[in-house]
Amino acid sequence: MGSKLRLGKAKGKWAEEIPMVRWSYRTTPRKSTKETPFSLTYGIEAMLPMEVAVNTLRVANQDEESNTQGLRIKLDILEEKREESGVRQSAYKHATERYYNQRVKEKAFKVGEYVLRKNEASRAQPQGKLGPMWEGPYRVTEANRNEAYVLETMEGRPIPRTWNARNLKKYFF
Known part of the structure; x- marks a missing residue:
């Protein structure tokens, strides 16, 4: 659901909805980059607060030492991930531009017309x-x-x- 739509449905309680709208925006993959803004910033995918509270498999099988080492590795390759995302984004923009420009008919007039x-x-x-x-x-x-x-x-x-x-x-x- 779009952020504007969700805040519109909240009527007078829109201030309570803003954190949830921001969370969903940050953790939703973008069509152009195929990455979430959160993962491009921190190098890992966000965990839902519910996952931590309920103690899911992702949290239960976590080893502190291997987790720290994994985070360091992901931070090392974060810049490469951002560059790949930038390449995907420029390819997406080029494809979008080509799609819309194929329908454009150029007008050319000759002298004397x-x-x-x-x-x-x-x-x-x-x-x-x-x-x-x-x-x-x-x-x-x-x-x-x-x-x-x-x-x-x-x-x-x-x-x-x-x-x-x-x-x-x-x-x-």
Whole structure:
């Protein structure tokens, strides 16, 4: 359950819920790193308070000497674990970026083509619910890098500043 949802359900008792929400956040593995924030900080997985109180197998079979030695080993490899987690996180971000970018259609206009300009970007005409969404047509006079275009009116007057392709759409006569 999400922290906001859980705190919302608690109504007036949200202050008592915060420690439990924070515990669940720290001990839940992240999708991008496949590790919990707790394990990336301390090198080991957290034990539930219930495990200590009930004396589970994990606690009952614990040997103080081997436990201390195991913790030292885990702390030694903690930096390597964090680096692996960082690699997994960057791979996850790259995969997410590739997923969303595959749906993007690039707009490219050629010099001499006619386009409409988004009224929201130029604010040339009053906006509102019933106001026009697009204005124009305009002629593309120059195509710069990064989808920036220089426009002119149909009469040949230049339009000030460059316009990004996301604020333009092709005009068909």
